[in-house]
Amino acid sequence: MSAESPSGKASARTKRADAVRNQQALLSAAAEVFVTSGVDAPIRQIAAKAGVGMGTIYRHFPTRADLVTAVYRHQIEACAEAGPSLLAGADSPLEALRQWIDLFVDFLVTKHGLADALQSDSSRFAALHTYFLDRLEPVCAQLLGAAVDAGDIRPGTQPYELMRGIGNLCIGRDSDPRYDPRRLIELLLQGLRQPPPA
Amino acid sequence: MSAESPSGKASARTKRADAVRNQQALLSAAAEVFVTSGVDAPIRQIAAKAGVGMGTIYRHFPTRADLVTAVYRHQIEACAEAGPSLLAGADSPLEALRQWIDLFVDFLVTKHGLADALQSDSSRFAALHTYFLDRLEPVCAQLLGAAVDAGDIRPGTQPYELMRGIGNLCIGRDSDPRYDPRRLIELLLQGLRQPPPA
Amino acid sequence: MSAESPSGKASARTKRADAVRNQQALLSAAAEVFVTSGVDAPIRQIAAKAGVGMGTIYRHFPTRADLVTAVYRHQIEACAEAGPSLLAGADSPLEALRQWIDLFVDFLVTKHGLADALQSDSSRFAALHTYFLDRLEPVCAQLLGAAVDAGDIRPGTQPYELMRGIGNLCIGRDSDPRYDPRRLIELLLQGLRQPPPA
Amino acid sequence: MSAESPSGKASARTKRADAVRNQQALLSAAAEVFVTSGVDAPIRQIAAKAGVGMGTIYRHFPTRADLVTAVYRHQIEACAEAGPSLLAGADSPLEALRQWIDLFVDFLVTKHGLADALQSDSSRFAALHTYFLDRLEPVCAQLLGAAVDAGDIRPGTQPYELMRGIGNLCIGRDSDPRYDPRRLIELLLQGLRQPPPA
DNA sequence: AATGAATGAGAGTTCATTCAT
DNA sequence: TATGAATGAACTCTCATTCAT
The missing domain is CATH 1.10.10 (Arc Repressor Mutant, subunit A)
Known part of the structure; x- marks a missing residue:
């Protein structure tokens, strides 16, 4: 220079x-x-x-949302980018979905103010909310759609709802050792599975 | 006189x-x-x-906890008292559990500041938390146990975790019309069902 | 009627x-x-x-002053009435003064919010202040005058000032065991004594 | 304009x-x-x-104590530093003590909220109290000791008590023109003087 | 006359946000 | 551009005083 x-x-x-x-x-x-x-x-x-x-x-x-968004942008990106790779590499679309949700949960429980921020109705976090969904909802949609198309899970669940639900289940994770969001999320996934043909 | x-x-x-x-x-x-x-x-x-x-x-x-507790005491009581009746009147323990959870969700989404309060880690709400659990956890345990005993659902889920999970799913219910906690809770219940014998 | x-x-x-x-x-x-x-x-x-x-x-x-005044009225009366008797019964006017001051101090340190109230500039206690002085200043004046007349103590000290001083010395008496207002009041009395003729 | x-x-x-x-x-x-x-x-x-x-x-x-302490720190320092100089320069230890007390009283009556603060039993002023005593008690002790050693005054008076007494006498100085703490303090000093040999 | 529930001014304290340096 | 001092609104809590019962 x-x-x-x-x-x-x-x-x-x-x-x-x-x-x-x-x-x-x-x-x-x-x-x-x-x-x-x-x-x-x-x-x-x-x-x-x-x-x-x-x-x-x-x-x-x-604004505070700018900061929060910036803080989590890298992880959100990583999570977003992992979707297609997982889908390509996993044994089945359902397995890919499961792995992606694992990443998603890792992310939420590691940065544990985040789950709270995401559900906060305060308009302060609107920007974060938007960014979060814009980036991840399509990824979730793709994985979910693939699993449905493969017949692994029943149709009808929307990615937005699933993400919100998982996010909510991660709130307050460490306030009590008896509460483990992963166990409940596993139940959710079980519930999503196609009922076996009669 | x-x-x-x-x-x-x-x-x-x-x-x-x-x-x-x-x-x-x-x-x-x-x-x-x-x-x-x-x-x-x-x-x-x-x-x-x-x-x-x-x-x-x-x-x-x-204290604030006194107020919050008082606000929700009636509903907590009603919910607690409904447990045994439902168990006695329903077609099956699982059906009773489902109905009780319906009541529980009604309660949480109606008074929707409550779900937030319950997960708040603030020690200010410790009293509410305690009261809530003392009153409802046994009821939930009874219903859960009955369903397990009847072979309707798999064993291994703790009432505390189930209640926390349902509570969390009810957080922020009305911030977006696309999110309906009941659908997710129904998935949870599906996930709890005993896998059919091979 | x-x-x-x-x-x-x-x-x-x-x-x-x-x-x-x-x-x-x-x-x-x-x-x-x-x-x-x-x-x-x-x-x-x-x-x-x-x-x-x-x-x-x-x-x-x-008003609060009414209450405070009423609370201490009996003791103020007793103190006021003791003056003449002491003067009549003691060995000397100085001895009478000393004994009266002893009573006065007993009163103040026993009811220990009193000394504080008396010096409080707050107008809330004006009534108490007034009553207190109206009743006790003449008594103190009589004893002081008699001691001066007898040549026991030097002239020039005003009863108001002496009472205020003693009252002040009684403030906060029990905040520290090292502080004993009586010792200082004894020094004051020593200081009042007529210097011995050359 | x-x-x-x-x-x-x-x-x-x-x-x-x-x-x-x-x-x-x-x-x-x-x-x-x-x-x-x-x-x-x-x-x-x-x-x-x-x-x-x-x-x-x-x-x-x-904290409030920080403010009160800061407000009076300069004067406390000046008063503390004056002690040794006075002792060195005065005609007699008693004269030095008298002059120091004059300074001390000047200080208290000038900043006359101070006397109140010092006697306040509120723990809020503990810091001020401590600072005040830590700084001035040794100075007073030195002057008092010198005067005793010189035979100017009788032994037995503790610096803490003397300072508290003087402080108390300065309380509420200007609520009434008839009250002048200096006159009473002069009496105290008179009382401290060695009784003349019989 | 007695009661004590209700009122609301006032005090302490925190912290987001602005802006002089 | 960076700093952090300053501001002041907002919040909690206390208690003297009033007044309906």
Whole structure:
């Protein structure tokens, strides 16, 4: 990189690098804080964890939904991209669906403020909600459709409803050791299976 | 006059009647507000809706949990009492379980701040949580056990987990018309059914 | 009004007796509560201790100062009346003054919210203040004057100032065992003594 | 006169001032308010007087004790530092003690909410209390000890008691012009003097 | 006359958001 | 651009005082 005007360009570059670094720090910090304090955690707390000022958060993420969305974007992407691969590689469409739901649940219970955020009716999270569904609903639809087409499961279940249901089942997962969302989700899948021919 | 009891007592009784009326107003108002603003709604809002001062709420319900518990106590009781009757009257234990879950869901989606409150990890709702479980878990256990004993459903599902799951599925029921918790719960029940002998 | 209806009279009498009894209960209760919670104790607390309603307190003692004054009136009277007797019976006017101050201090430290109330600039206690001074200042003045006249103590000290000073020294008496107002008051008295003729 | 502009809209509500300047404003305001309303004055009142928001007070002084301590710290320091100098410069230890007490009283009556705060049994002021004593008791002890050693005053008086006594005498100084704590303190000092040999 | 339920002003405290530096 | 000080609305809770019974 050549810099004829060292001060001007260098400072611009420096700032850019700073900004990127800040954004990364913020995302990591927010992810951590969301886990311990939920997605409604005080901005201060996130800023402190990231080692930046509060204003910096507002610059990068004007609304809370922007931040939450950004925090989970990578995982949402990964989850979305896994759909087709699983469908291609699994023994059966149902097996692919099961594996995808496993990923989905991993994601939700790992970042455990998320399930709460997703069901929150607060308009604050509308953007997250939208992004989440726009990206994942088609993937879920594809898997679900394939399983139906293969005759593995009965038709009639909508991807939106299934995703909401799984998401809801993941809420408050760790408040009591007696509650394990995966067991219930397994029951759901059992319920989806085509009743055997008489 | 035959009033052996001093008038002091009579007047005390009268005041009580007022207080009772106020309590009712409060319970109705709180139930309404919980629906629109959640169980964390500001005390002022509830007081305003009930047409009473804030202090009146504190008098009747010293803590928020007291209020929430009181709001839902009647329904919890009704639900608890329905269990044995349904078991006695239904065609099969599974049918009884299904009907009881219907009642349970009716309850949760009608007073829909409740599902939120129940899963809230906030210690503020510990009392409600405890009351809820103490009262309903045994009922659910009985129905579940009977269905297992009759061979209608597979064993291994705990009443606590089932209730939590159903409760979670009822969260945010009306944020989107595409989501109907009952359909998912029906799937859960399907999943619980004993796989037919080979 | 003619007392045609006996019940009218009877009830009036009954109420009077009740009122007197209530007043006594209130004074005792207030005295106790003042000791533990200060003269600013919540009205509720006093009412509860006395076993009466709050309204009853307001009926008997419209302002807090009225109650405080009433609570301490007996002791103020006793203290006031002791002055002349002590002067008549003691070995010297200084000794009488010392004994009277002892009584005064007993009074203040026994009812330990009192010293605080007396110095409180809050107008709430103006009535108490006034009553207190009206009654005791002349007594103190008499004792002080006699001691001065006898040549026991130097002239120049005003009874108001001496009483305020002693009252202040009694404040917070029991917050620390290292603090004993009597030792300081004894020093004050030493300081009042006529310096020995050269 | 330039007041033609519609100054009704206070756009120049100097929102952001230097933090240090704000602290100073806060300390001055608090000192003033403590004088008129006592050290228990509402936070809002102090904030209003300082022209800042309430949050600013919490930022600078998280607890009330922090604020009270800060308000009086400078004077406490000055008083503490004066002790040794006075002892070195005065004609006699007793004279040094007298001068130090003069300073001490100046301090208390100038910032006269302080005497109240010091005797307050509320645990809220424990920090102030502790700081006050930690800093001044040793100074008072030194002066007192020197005066005893020099034979100027009788032994047996503890610095804690003397300071509490003087502090108490300064309470409510200006509620009545007839009351002057200095006259009583002078009597105390007189009382401390060694009784002349028989 | 007595009661105590009801009222609501007022105090403490938190935190999202703005904006001077 | 980044910072974090400042603001103030919003919330909880307490208690003096009133007033219907």
